[in-house]
Amino acid sequence: MKFTNYHRAQSLEDAHKTLQKDKSNTIVGGGLWLKLSRREVDTAVDLAGLDLDLIETTDKTIRIGAMTTLTQIEESDTLRQIASGILVEAVSEIMGRQLRNVATLGGSIIGRYGFSDCITPLLALDARLDFHERGIVSLQDFLTEKGKVDDILKAVVIDKTKAKGYFKKVKKTAHDFPILNVAVVKSEDGTRIAIGSRPAVATLAQAAMDHLAAATTIDKKTITQAARIAKESLKYSTNHRAGAEYRAHLAEVYTRRGLMEVNGLED
Amino acid sequence: MKIEMNINGRKRIFDIRPDELLADTLRRHDYTSVRKGCDTTSCGVCTILIDDEPVPSCAYLTVRAEGKKITTVEGIAEEAERLAGCFGDEGADQCGFCNPGIALSVHALKLSAKAPTEENIRHYLVGHLCRCSGYQSQVKAIRRYLGDTT
Numbered sequence: 001m002k003f004t005n006y007h008r009a010q011s012l013e014d015a016h017k018t019l020q021k022d023k024s025n026t027i028v029g030g031g032l033w034l035k036l037s038r039r040e041v042d043t044a045v046d047l048a049g050l051d052l053d054l055i056e057t058t059d060k061t062i063r064i065g066a067m068t069t070l071t072q073i074e075e076s077d078t079l080r081q082i083a084s085g086i087l088v089e090a091v092s093e094i095m096g097r098q099l100r101n102v103a104t105l106g107g108s109i110i111g112r113y114g115f116s117d118c119i120t121p122l123l124a125l126d127a128r129l130d131f132h133e134r135g136i137v138s139l140q141d142f143l144t145e146k147g148k149v150d151d152i153l154k155a156v157v158i159d160k161t162k163a164k165g166y167f168k169k170v171k172k173t174a175h176d177f178p179i180l181n182v183a184v185v186k187s188e189d190g191t192r193i194a195i196g197s198r199p200a201v202a203t204l205a206q207a208a209m210d211h212l213a214a215a216t217t218i219d220k221k222t223i224t225q226a227a228r229i230a231k232e233s234l235k236y237s238t239n240h241r242a243g244a245e246y247r248a249h250l251a252e253v254y255t256r257r258g259l260m261e262v263n264g265l266e267d
Numbered sequence: 268m269k270i271e272m273n274i275n276g277r278k279r280i281f282d283i284r285p286d287e288l289l290a291d292t293l294r295r296h297d298y299t300s301v302r303k304g305c306d307t308t309s310c311g312v313c314t315i316l317i318d319d320e321p322v323p324s325c326a327y328l329t330v331r332a333e334g335k336k337i338t339t340v341e342g343i344a345e346e347a348e349r350l351a352g353c354f355g356d357e358g359a360d361q362c363g364f365c366n367p368g369i370a371l372s373v374h375a376l377k378l379s380a381k382a383p384t385e386e387n388i389r390h391y392l393v394g395h396l397c398r399c400s401g402y403q404s405q406v407k408a409i410r411r412y413l414g415d416t417t
Contacts, residue, residue: 006330034326036307044285095309098394102326174389
């Protein structure tokens, strides 16, 4: 990406106004993909200095600022306590320390990247996004939208509920994007299963979740059926990392293992 | 635009483009230990320290380094020489292209962790690709270095 002007925003309002001035103007998150983009931009707006890099807790929620780096998440004791620490685990497996020191949570979400290891656990955690103009939008709804985001993501909000979690990233090397990732969270409200890098962006395995919600008991048989539904009800595709059939197989296996783990059952 | 930063303990003022990346700025001003490899944050050879934390300079906007403490391998010359000795002893050194970036990450690890385990070392160095060594001997060398100096 090339840009003519750099603007360090003095406030969210200032950032938003600058963003609206020219259609090409854009927010710079961690800036890691600058080299990979061919866009020509008039003004790049930097949100550094607006205190959006904080992890704050209230009685019921945790609010992770959009400019929080992946390293901050990886080292957060607060987030380590949530759903068996699946967000911390997922983030700590992303590329190397250098990248995690620069990559921001907001930047990882706003692009709706299929390969994201942040989005999948956050979807299973029923995360909400807090935008400057739109206010709160569920991550699930945001992922179904298309096109450029003209608003400013301020924070990601998750609940502090007691839950058990499971995360699995399948990859070829330690330093690679996922072939597939699976996150399972079981809380008082039920079980959520998110499957990402299919290679499309993560989505909930809603039919499998419905199957579990309708079951009177959760045992190995019910879980095996739910995992099969997760495989059969979602679309898996082929790219240079893996074939559709292999991804679908992985989804079934790791959904089953995840459900067994969060239900305290031996596989 | 003009920005000021502290590089290896010395105040420097550079005239830069708004979209310039730090690896390009540093190399233009003769910090040639900062290598350019993949240019897409994948290989780790451009690693430098900003406020003692490793970052990929090929993807870091120079303008964001305003007022920050930058360390290249020239700034940890004695440490790097000791690490190079350990690399030599363990047969971990071949072409050496990745060494400056690794030396800086090892230095940052040493600053942040009192007694890093082999697992800590391997996890910390995931972002560094080496086409020659196969990593085994490098990890041995780093363990020897950290054992000698921490």
